[in-house]
Amino acid sequence: MRWLRIFKKRVFWKTLLYAAGLYFIVFLLVTIGLRIFTYHGKSFPVPDFKGLDSIRVNELALYNDLQVEVVDSTFIPYLVKGSVIDQYPQPGVKVKKNRTIFLTINAFNQAKVEMPNLVGVSYRQGKTTLESRGLKVGRIIYQADFAKNNILKQQYQGKIIHAGTMIEKEELIDLVLGNGLGQSSVSVPDLKKLKYNRAINEINDAYFNVGNVVFDTTVHTFRDSINAMVWRQYPGNYGNSRAVMGSRIDIWLTLNPELFPTDTATVKTN
Template structure:
């Protein structure tokens, strides 16, 4: 039988279709096996682990068919030592089974840094050096001096600290600044819509202090306090344009967007 006749014969066609069916079956079984092996379409929610200790975080992850791994440690005074301060993927994400959640844990021992020379330099120079330490200026006090805006003393918890001393990284510092003339004034910034951190930085830049900090009932967690925004301040910048340097500004914070929007309208 010639090749042409064989190809067109019923036997060849029959076996050809059988081969196609077998290939289709093999492909189908292979794809199904891969889907089962990779849990195609199945995902698990990432639990919120922030604030938990490592054992609690591990248990929570296992309950959701996930694993945890500590990749870094920092010191954050807003969290208890040994608790989780950050996670990746974030809470409420959906991931495959056995995915590793990478954790940043709060150090048991706070990191310390050496205090550089902050006296006999300008306030702006001291501000830059303090920020480089990971710290902030909490309060500014003024003292009569022939040199205006010169740093005279550095205080921590009402105790003077000097160059070379070790302080906890992130500790806030108070500065005593020289004032060559009395009743110096600065523009009062409008803090509406600012977070607490943004407001504190802005007030420091304006040579002012953060006064009372009042959170409303919408603030329930540490995360809420970080995302909360200012809806009220005293003195009110609508009526007070300038105040004496070193004065304190009281602020009220909320997570209620409607309250914040109304504050913007009142200040127009």
């Protein structure tokens, strides 16, 4: 048979051997190339980009053979503009080289809103109006006036701010209120186990000012500060504790669950 004669020829086996060898070499080169370019089987912990500016972010990414991409921004007044406030994957997660790390940064410019006219309205109404514009209550200042808890003046950085003035969102507006021609005392709110934002809101709602805010050593990042809970306050809430309206309440916050009683492990809704 003619096809059997082909198999008996030496040239056929020689060609087949060459083809097999060439296939093996190509396979070997492709495998080695993939291992080189993808670091096959190797992963490395993601560095912590939080708090860094754009220059340091790029330096750290280059040093670790990573790519970075800004996917979102928000504005937090007390953080450095342009600094990283969050990242994905989180620090310590193992990834391969050339992985893209997605960043959320603190915006360089905050949107501006028109300052509303709060003079003559109640504190609670004024506070609601401020918050609807993206502004926040700063200090509560009491002044002798029969219109108790009505807003007499609105101030920004110690000066009167007129309605219609353009101001950046998240700024603090100080409110001068009437004291009803006397120093009234109100109940001290119980802030234990409230997260930061809720605690600040409760202090303002109760006609007090925010005093010292102390984070312990368990709080390292912006996200930590938002999730930290009040474990101590001064003055404290002991039964029917009362204090003068407009006085300060200091708070201490932590992420350490051991600082809270075991029988009150439920976190208050924030």
